Amino acid sequence: MKGGSTGNSAAKLLPGGVHPWHAFDESKAGYYSQLQLKRCVEDRNPLLPIMEDKYRSRELVLKKNVCHLTELYHWSEEVEIDWDNLPERCVIKTNHWSGDALFIMDNGPEPLANIPRKFRMFSRTDNRYRVIRNWRDQNGKPWPKWRIERSLRWCLRQEFPVPLEWGAANIKPRGVMIEELLTDNNALPNDWKVHVFHGKAGFIQYDTGRMTSHSQSIYSLDGQRIQQTNGRWSEEHTPDEIVSILGKDGIDELVHIAERLAEDIAYSRVDLFLADGKWYFGEYTNYHNSCHPQSIEWEKLGGALWSNAGH
Numbered sequence: 001m002k003g004g005s006t007g008n009s010a011a012k013l014l015p016g017g018v019h020p021w022h023a024f025d026e027s028k029a030g031y032y033s034q035l036q037l038k039r040c041v042e043d044r045n046p047l048l049p050i051m052e053d054k055y056r057s058r059e060l061v062l063k064k065n066v067c068h069l070t071e072l073y074h075w076s077e078e079v080e081i082d083w084d085n086l087p088e089r090c091v092i093k094t095n096h097w098s099g100d101a102l103f104i105m106d107n108g109p110e111p112l113a114n115i116p117r118k119f120r121m122f123s124r125t126d127n128r129y130r131v132i133r134n135w136r137d138q139n140g141k142p143w144p145k146w147r148i149e150r151s152l153r154w155c156l157r158q159e160f161p162v163p164l165e166w167g168a169a170n171i172k173p174r175g176v177m178i179e180e181l182l183t184d185n186n187a188l189p190n191d192w193k194v195h196v197f198h199g200k201a202g203f204i205q206y207d208t209g210r211m212t213s214h215s216q217s218i219y220s221l222d223g224q225r226i227q228q229t230n231g232r233w234s235e236e237h238t239p240d241e242i243v244s245i246l247g248k249d250g251i252d253e254l255v256h257i258a259e260r261l262a263e264d265i266a267y268s269r270v271d272l273f274l275a276d277g278k279w280y281f282g283e284y285t286n287y288h289n290s291c292h293p294q295s296i297e298w299e300k301l302g303g304a305l306w307s308n309a310g311h
Contacts, residue, residue, distance in 0.1 A: 014041060016163030021292055028293075032302030036291040039267070040164045047265055048167030051284040055095035055177050058281075066260045067272065067279045074178035079152045081178070083145055089181040092148065094155045096171040101155035103148055104131045104181060104188075114187040115211055131211065138211070152176050165287040182275040189273040191282070194258030197267050197305040201255045205269070208237045218298060223251050228295035246274075254279065267306050 011023035014037060021033070028034050050056045058069055073090060074081070081092070086105065093102040106112050115131045119140035130137040135144055156176070160169040182189055191207035203226060204219045215237035218226045223243040228235070239245065246254065257279055258270040271282035293299060 014164055016040070016165075016169070018162050018164070019290060019292070022162075022164055022290075028299070030303045030307055031293070031299040032306065033291050033293045033299060035267075035303055035306045036287060037164075040166060040287065040291065043266075044166065045265060048286055049170045049172075051265070051268065052165075052168040052286060053095050053171045054093065054283055055175065056171075057284055061261060061281045064260050067257045067281050069281055070180040070182060072177060072179050075175055077173050077175040079149050079156070079176055081145070081149065081176070086178065087180075089183070090178050091181050092152070092176065092178050094152060094174060095177055096168065096174045097155060097158075097160055101151045102129045103143070103151075104129060106131050106133045106181075110186060112183070112186065112188060129211070162287075162290055165290065167286055182273050182280055184273075184275045189275050192254060192272045192274060193285070194254060194262075194270045194272070195267070195288075195302065195305075196258050196262035196270055197302075198309045199259055199263040200305075201259055202302065202305040204242070204251070204254065206238055206242060207233075213237060221251070221255060223248070226297060226301070228297050231295045231298075232289070232292070250274075266309070 011020075011025065013020075013022050014024070017023065022037065024037060025034060050060065055075055058072070061067065061069055070091075073087065088105070088107045090105050091102065092105065106115070111117070111133055112131065115138050117133070117138050117140070130143060132143050132148070135142060137143055156174050160171075163169045188211065191205075191210060193205040193207070195202045195205065201221055204221065204223075205216065206219060207214065207216045209215055213236070214233055215235055216231070216233035217235045217238035218228065219242050220226055223241050223246070225235075225238070225240050242251065254272065257272065261270050261281070262268040262284070265286075267286070269285040269288050271285060273280045273282050288294075294302070
């Protein structure tokens with residue numbers, strides 16, 4: 001992670017805040033991350049818990065009829081996994097908080113191409129997703145069925161780790177979902193995320209190397225990279241422009257889908273995947289990076305777009 005201010009650690013945390021930056025900074029009023037904090041404290045739009053819910057949000061997306069949804073194999077408020085009838089490849093996760101309990105089952109004839117598998121049992125990494133093949137994750141740690149189930153049960157019982165994020169902290173009911181694993185040329189697809197303000201796309205975020213060397217950049221709607229002087233993540237493996245990847249029509253389609261999916265709320269980040277030439281819904285994110293300050297360019301641009309409703 002690259003350097004960047006995380007706010008005044010001496011400032012008073014907001015109710016439900018857990019990180020040093022979960023505090024208002026009057027000197028940065030109107031910045032993107034400060035408006036996110038304001039949403040946490042003030043915004044009680046009933047859409048927020050539905051959008052944050054990885055299960056219920058599928059209903060919203062289905063009604064819009066603008067992109068594809070992954071096939072849902074299973075949903076239950078209990079940990080009831082029929083292991084004998086699982087597809088060779090699938091994703092097992094909870095609907096309210098998947099970071100600590102998301103399992104990518106990769107038991108097809110050929111392993112996923114972009115997942116390096118090395119024996120490093122005690123590896124510390126920001127990415128907590130486990131890619132399970134032959135009952136071991138990508139670091140070699142054993143994950144038998146009982147351990148996966150125990151992790152899921154633990155996750156369902158825990159309070160949401162950041163109560164400040166009202167929409168995410170109030171998802172009910174909680175449960176386990178198993179869905180189709182998207183691949184593109186036998187690899188996990190990269191992340192396309194569109195930040196939508198008042199129904200209009202503001203900029204596109206592109207993340208690569210989620211499971212290896214994470215890189216991230218943001219782009220204008222015509223596909224050109226927006227300069228960031230103090231971005232949170234490396235831009236080493238992201239391109240200067242995305243027109244050569246998606247084409248103008250592909251960018252327009254991505255923007256159109258995101259705008260339709262987020263048209264009913266003041267702001268949302270719409271996460272999408274491009275797999276085998278089709279756009280698939282990933283999830284809504286309404287508290288980007290738990291309100292962590294972004295680059296100064298991102299902060300000013302996002303703040304202006306969010307603040308200028310109707311202008």
